[in-house]
Amino acid sequence: xxxxxxxxxxxxxxxxxxxxxxxxxxxxxxxxxxxxxxxxxxxxxxxxxxxxxxxxxxxxxxxxxxxxxxxxxxxxxxxxxxxxxxxxxxxxxxxxxxxxxxxxxxxxxxxxxxxxxxxxxxxxxxxxxxxxxxxxxxxxxxxxxxxxxxxxxxxxxxxxxxxxxxxxxxxxxxxxxxxxxxxxxxxxxxxxxxxxxxxxxxxxxxxxxxxxxxxxxxxxxxxxxxxxxxxxxxxxxxxxxxxxxxxxxxxxxxxxxxxxxxxxxxxxxxxxxxxxxxxxxxxxxxxxxxxxxxxxxxxxxxxxxxxxxxxxxxxxxxxxxxxxxxxxxxxxxxxxxxxxxxxxxxxxxxxxxxxxxxxxxxxxxxxxxxxxxxxxxxxxxxxxxxxxxxxxxxxxxxxxxxxxxxxxxxxxxxxxxxxxxxxxxxxxxxxxxxxxxxxxxxxxxxxxxxxxxxxxxxxxxxxxxxxxxxxxxxxxxxxxxxxxxxxxxxxxxxxxxxxxxxxxxxxxxxxxxxxxxxxxxxxxxxxxxxxxxxxxxxxxxxxxxxxxxxxxxxxxxxxxxxxxxxxxxxxxxxxxxxxxxxxxxxxxxxxxxxxxxxxxxxxxxxxxxxxxxxxxxxxxxxxxxxxxxxxxxxxxxxxxxxxxxxxxxxxxxxxx
Amino acid sequence: xxxxxxxxxxxxxxxxxxxxxxxxxxxxxxxxxxxxxxxxxxxxxxxxxxxxxxxxxxxxxxxxxxxxxxxxxxxxxxxxxxxxxxxxxxxxxxxxxxxxxxxxxxxxxxxxxxxxxxxxxxxxxxxxxxxxxxxxxxxxxxxxxxxxxxxxxxxxxxxxxxxxxxxxxxxxxxxxxxxxxxxxxxxxxxxxxxxxxxxxxxxxxxxxxxxxxxxxxxxxxxxxxxxxxxxxxxxxxxxxxxxxxxxxxxxxxxxxxxxxxxxxxx
Numbered sequence: 001x002x003x004x005x006x007x008x009x010x011x012x013x014x015x016x017x018x019x020x021x022x023x024x025x026x027x028x029x030x031x032x033x034x035x036x037x038x039x040x041x042x043x044x045x046x047x048x049x050x051x052x053x054x055x056x057x058x059x060x061x062x063x064x065x066x067x068x069x070x071x072x073x074x075x076x077x078x079x080x081x082x083x084x085x086x087x088x089x090x091x092x093x094x095x096x097x098x099x100x101x102x103x104x105x106x107x108x109x110x111x112x113x114x115x116x117x118x119x120x121x122x123x124x125x126x127x128x129x130x131x132x133x134x135x136x137x138x139x140x141x142x143x144x145x146x147x148x149x150x151x152x153x154x155x156x157x158x159x160x161x162x163x164x165x166x167x168x169x170x171x172x173x174x175x176x177x178x179x180x181x182x183x184x185x186x187x188x189x190x191x192x193x194x195x196x197x198x199x200x201x202x203x204x205x206x207x208x209x210x211x212x213x214x215x216x217x218x219x220x221x222x223x224x225x226x227x228x229x230x231x232x233x234x235x236x237x238x239x240x241x242x243x244x245x246x247x248x249x250x251x252x253x254x255x256x257x258x259x260x261x262x263x264x265x266x267x268x269x270x271x272x273x274x275x276x277x278x279x280x281x282x283x284x285x286x287x288x289x290x291x292x293x294x295x296x297x298x299x300x301x302x303x304x305x306x307x308x309x310x311x312x313x314x315x316x317x318x319x320x321x322x323x324x325x326x327x328x329x330x331x332x333x334x335x336x337x338x339x340x341x342x343x344x345x346x347x348x349x350x351x352x353x354x355x356x357x358x359x360x361x362x363x364x365x366x367x368x369x370x371x372x373x374x375x376x377x378x379x380x381x382x383x384x385x386x387x388x389x390x391x392x393x394x395x396x397x398x399x400x401x402x403x404x405x406x407x408x409x410x411x412x413x414x415x416x417x418x419x420x421x422x423x424x425x426x427x428x429x430x431x432x433x434x435x436x437x438x439x440x441x442x443x444x445x446x447x448x449x450x451x452x453x454x455x456x457x458x459x460x461x462x463x464x465x466x467x468x469x470x471x472x473x474x475x476x477x478x479x480x481x482x483x484x485x486x487x488x489x490x491x492x493x494x495x496x497x498x499x500x501x502x503x504x505x506x507x508x509x510x511x512x513x514x515x516x517x518x519x520x521x522x523x524x525x526x527x528x529x530x531x532x533x534x535x536x537x538x539x540x541x542x543x544x545x546x547x548x549x550x551x552x553x554x555x556x557x558x559x560x561x562x563x564x565x566x567x568x569x570x571x572x573x574x575x576x577x578x579x580x581x582x583x584x585x586x587x588x589x590x591x592x593x594x595x596x597x598x599x600x601x602x603x604x605x606x607x608x609x610x611x612x613x614x615x616x617x618x619x620x621x622x623x624x625x626x627x628x629x630x631x632x633x634x635x636x637x638x639x640x641x642x643x644x645x646x647x648x649x650x651x652x653x654x655x656x
Numbered sequence: 657x658x659x660x661x662x663x664x665x666x667x668x669x670x671x672x673x674x675x676x677x678x679x680x681x682x683x684x685x686x687x688x689x690x691x692x693x694x695x696x697x698x699x700x701x702x703x704x705x706x707x708x709x710x711x712x713x714x715x716x717x718x719x720x721x722x723x724x725x726x727x728x729x730x731x732x733x734x735x736x737x738x739x740x741x742x743x744x745x746x747x748x749x750x751x752x753x754x755x756x757x758x759x760x761x762x763x764x765x766x767x768x769x770x771x772x773x774x775x776x777x778x779x780x781x782x783x784x785x786x787x788x789x790x791x792x793x794x795x796x797x798x799x800x801x802x803x804x805x806x807x808x809x810x811x812x813x814x815x816x817x818x819x820x821x822x823x824x825x826x827x828x829x830x831x832x833x834x835x836x837x838x839x840x841x842x843x844x845x846x847x848x849x850x851x852x853x854x855x856x857x858x859x860x861x862x863x864x865x866x867x868x869x870x871x872x873x874x875x876x877x878x879x880x881x882x883x884x885x886x887x888x889x890x891x892x893x894x895x896x897x898x899x900x901x902x903x904x905x906x907x908x909x910x911x912x913x914x915x916x917x918x919x920x921x922x
Contacts, residue, residue: 011751012769013730035746036746065749067748416774
């Protein structure tokens with residue numbers, strides 16, 4: 001049922017492979033796709049991946065630098081695969097420990113791994129174990145817990161108080177209904193359910209305030225009283241039931257009018273275990289359920305103090321126990337304790353999840369503090385944890401340094417462009433093919449599209465390239481005038497006399513309110529006729545969840561097929577970056593007609609001079625799209641255009 | 657002396673041993689103790705110096721296999737070392753092994769196979785470039801036409817690197833996958849690369865500087881004013897053809913005789 005199973009080293013040599021019966025196509029393609037999209041893009045948090053009709057699951061062995069991949073048809077749901085991979089990994093490691101432990105690739109090249117029989121055995125075991133379990137059968141009514149309940153207990157009463165969990169559930173009853181226990185028990189003593197109903201309705205006759213007070217008192221009284229009372233109370237209702245109707249006891253009301261007299265003091269100990277509540281009542285300035293008056297200061301000492309005391313006692317007990325055990329260890333191995341500390345530094349120690357947990361948490365918080373989007377920071381940390389699990393640390397390296405180093409490597413890897421980014425080269429190529437090179441700028445409002453468009457056209461004309469600016473922002477007031485001003489300034493910096501009599505920058509505009517896609521198409525045709533090298537298309541800013549505008553943008557891009565679609569994002573953006581990019585890409589993919597929709601090809605990161613070293617937005621954007629950052633805007637003059645230096649950005653990120 | 661002993665161990669179990677040691681040492685002549693310390697220091701210094709000298713000898717003893725992804729580096733690595741054909745996947749990390757050259761001297765150096773994937777390439781080249789005495793740049797001759805710009809950019813990046821410019825390792829461009837019928841010849845690849853590098857010289861020098869102010873490589877390849885040619889480079893450049901898979905595929909020998917000869921000359 002498995003299509004294939006491969007074991008290969010991280011250096012690329014396939015150590016052993018298995019191809020299922022009847023499978024003819026090679027598995028190199030899907031496995032390479034897995035490596036490229038998951039492992040290299042630091043998305044190895046979850047360990048499965050789908051490629052066409054095949055589903056791939058993988059496991060990294062970081063100690064011996066191996067990768068285990070299994071592939072099967074997506075439509076099958078095989079439950080045993082995860083455990084199977086783990087078993088195979090353990091088996092393979094144990095069997096070939098000697099060859100794998102040697103450094104250098106010679107051992108891997110020269111040895112032949114005859115793993116067939118072991119593998120078939122393990123596969124058979126896994127398949128049988130998955131069949132053995134079988135579907136769970138339904139329980140009969142008698143076997144279920146419901147049959148043990150009495151009918152009365154299951155009747156739901158109006159007002160929300162459910163008088164259930166009587167018969168078989170005594171303990172649970174006590175624990176659950178602690179605050180409401182007292183009045184409930186008084187009511188349950190009455191026999192018929194109908195009376196119960198009316199009584200409960202009367203219960204609701206009290207105002208909210210009084211109910212809160214009452215419940216509070218119960219809670220406090222419960223805490224004050226010994227916990228031993230709890231189980232003793234629960235058998236009581238069972239006994240009291242047959243007694244018949246009992247007089248209801250109101251706790252606050254008491255049995256006589258004397259108890260209702262509060263003029264002397266702030267209540268007696270008997271029914272004022274809630275000093276709290278009475279104080280609150282007596283306080284003239286405080287009115288609980290209205291918005292007037294001062295709020296009662298939260299005194300954790302008195303009322304919740306009791307509860308806290310109890311909790312604290314438990315904690316202290318626990319802590320004492322823990323301290324004892326830990327004290328014992330150093331006494332026994334005081335000699336070993338000193339060496340144990342050294343051993344932690346020297347010698348081989350393999351990393352486990354628990355070791356890395358605190359360091360990774362700190363790193364995650366650090367990244368988030370540096371403006372990396374929260375979910376991306378956690379995905380990154382998971383991926384680093386997967387990459388390091390089981391790895392043997394070298395001498396004199398601590399866990400923190402290893403994790404930091406691995407995180408740094410993966411950050412640099414994310415920021416490296418996945419393909420060649422040389423716009424000038426592509427422009428020269430397009431010139432030889434006598435067609436204009438079209439760049440489209442899109443993004444949300446106010447990120448700096450028009451400003452950076454002007455900077456890029458300045459860079460291009462400095463290198464002898466003629467530019468046509470297409471003003472497809474037909475919505476914002478002054479957009480066309482802004483571009484015209486830029487055009488005039490650029491032309492004055494590079495006057496037409498120096499460049500053969502024709503202006504280096506021209507603006508193609510059709511005013512306001514027209515269709516942007518149409519203007520873009522006409523601009524490109526004009527550029528082709530007049531032999532312009534580059535067309536820069538400026539679009540209106542739009543929010544990512546504004547569907548009609550996103551549709552319009554997608555239409556512009558789908559119809560005109562630009563060579564480069566650049567998403568302009570500002571470096572100040574935080575978690576929003578993820579949402580923006582995802583929704584933009586989604587819109588572009590949804591509204592294009594072709595099989596291969598044009599998605600965002602590159603990112604322009606603007607307003608980089610406003611952030612000091614909180615450069616996390618760069619990471620968020622490249623991680624989400626997988627596309628490189630092509631330009632970095634560092635100011636508002638024409639010269640403030642840079643390219644991204646991955647090492648510098650990662651250095652600023654990891655700096656404490 | 658006594659302070660040193662105290663600092664060494666503050667634990668109880670050590671105490672009796674240390675007391676006895678201290679007594680023994682105090683019985684000795686103080687000059688003798690000074691002599692011991694001086695000799696220890698001399699040993700340590702010699703050790704450090706030796707290590708420095710030995711490491712400087714081996715600082716450039718690696719031959720790197722570089723190239724774009726899927727050009728056949730890992731298979732070439734396997735063939736050179738063991739002669740066997742191995743199925744390969746995209747490399748994630750580097751692999752290295754000692755290689756015995758096929759010449760009279762029998763010199764042996766380290767052969768390092770670097771991953772070619774775009775996101776891993778720069779950092780691995782960064783790690784190994786200073787230790788390189790030669791680089792084998794593997795090119796996929798069959799799909800060269802489509803990839804010519806990427807190949808040229810990587811080669812430009814390698815040649816303008818400051819460490820490479822300083823150490824001047826020899827460069828062997830191995831045009832791999834000659835067993836495929838549509839493979840281009842080494843001469844054609846050389847011509848195409850020269851033309852492409854010519855254009856790249858112009859565009860790369862016009863590239864934007866990085867955001868922290870560090871500019872790109874300021875090394876100018878070849879001679880100014882003249883078209884770029886590989887012969888203008890300060891290092892020895894050689895183009896040869898090879899086929900890691902070999903004409904008979906998995907069972908047969910690889911066609912890497914010329915490569916082995918060049919490696920022997922290093």
